[in-house]
Amino acid sequence: MNRRLLAALALAVLLVLAGCTTILGTDVDDPEALSQDAEYDFGTDRDAFVTINRENYTAVYNVSAKVTGDEGTIQLYRTDMLGVERPLELYGLQFRHPNGTVDRYVDGEATRVYENGSTEPVDALGVDNTRQRSIVELPNDEGQLAFTTPKRGKEVAIRTPVHGSYEVALPPNTDAAIPLLSQVRPSNDDRDQVGDRVHLQWDEVDTSVVHLRWYLDRDLWLFGGLAVVALVAGVFGSIYYYVQIQQARERREDEGLDVDYDDEGRDPPPPGMR
Secondary structure, eight states: OOHHHHHHHHHHHHHHHHTOHHHHSOOTTOHHHHTOOOOOOTTOOSSEEEEEOSSEEEEEEEGGGBOSSSTTEEEEEEEOTTSOEEEOOOEEEEEEOTTSOEEEEETTEEEEEOTTSOEEEOSOSOEEEOSSOEEEEOSOSSSEEEEEEEOOTTEEEEEOSBOEEEEEEOOTTEEOOOTTTOEEESOOSEEEEETTEEEEEEEEEOSSEEEEEOEEHHHHHHHHHHHHHHHHHHHHHHHHHHHHHHHHHHHHHHTTTTOOOOOTTSOOOOTTOO
């Protein structure tokens, strides 16, 4: 194998490890992705409100409680399987000002949408990314930043760009109440049922990550049914084993294999064998 081929393979490996989004994944500051339509619950009084869906989760953050980024920016990221920081993929990016005005992307351009429906282009709400972080330029130091980001499976680790009160709405018809089937870290302070979703709540989150693993409600019935079957099988197995032992003992007694002979009236053993 010549040196040029080795160099090409080494470069490919470096690109994979570096998480080059333009070649191997979605560009986190893609204007088309940022312009996607999305609905967010800006009416929350929590510093962070996260809604987990089947293939993504949405987040609404109070930027006045941010703990990442410099003045005027917030940094968003995730970690891969090796624990390496990667920029967060952003879709449907929006920023709601305290007066109700919303800055969002429309056809790839940052646009301010007023409550009366009028719009104007703005330079705020810019997005840039490094190899480790998505850096969002905030239009205001007060307000709420909202976005959608992909997820996979029944588990998510949310890196916390803000500290304070949190609320997470689990996917419909799921729960995270049984430790063997789920995990919530840090432990939530309260929970509520809203429609078909369980909402987990924290009074104060000051950790760098909120880790959640949940199960489907039907999984609970499935595991419960399997547990009952295993218990019933164990009981019947114990009864069968006990019956087999009793029958074997009766057969040995019938064949005289377990008859005890009385030593009374027999001559004692010779000297030295007592």
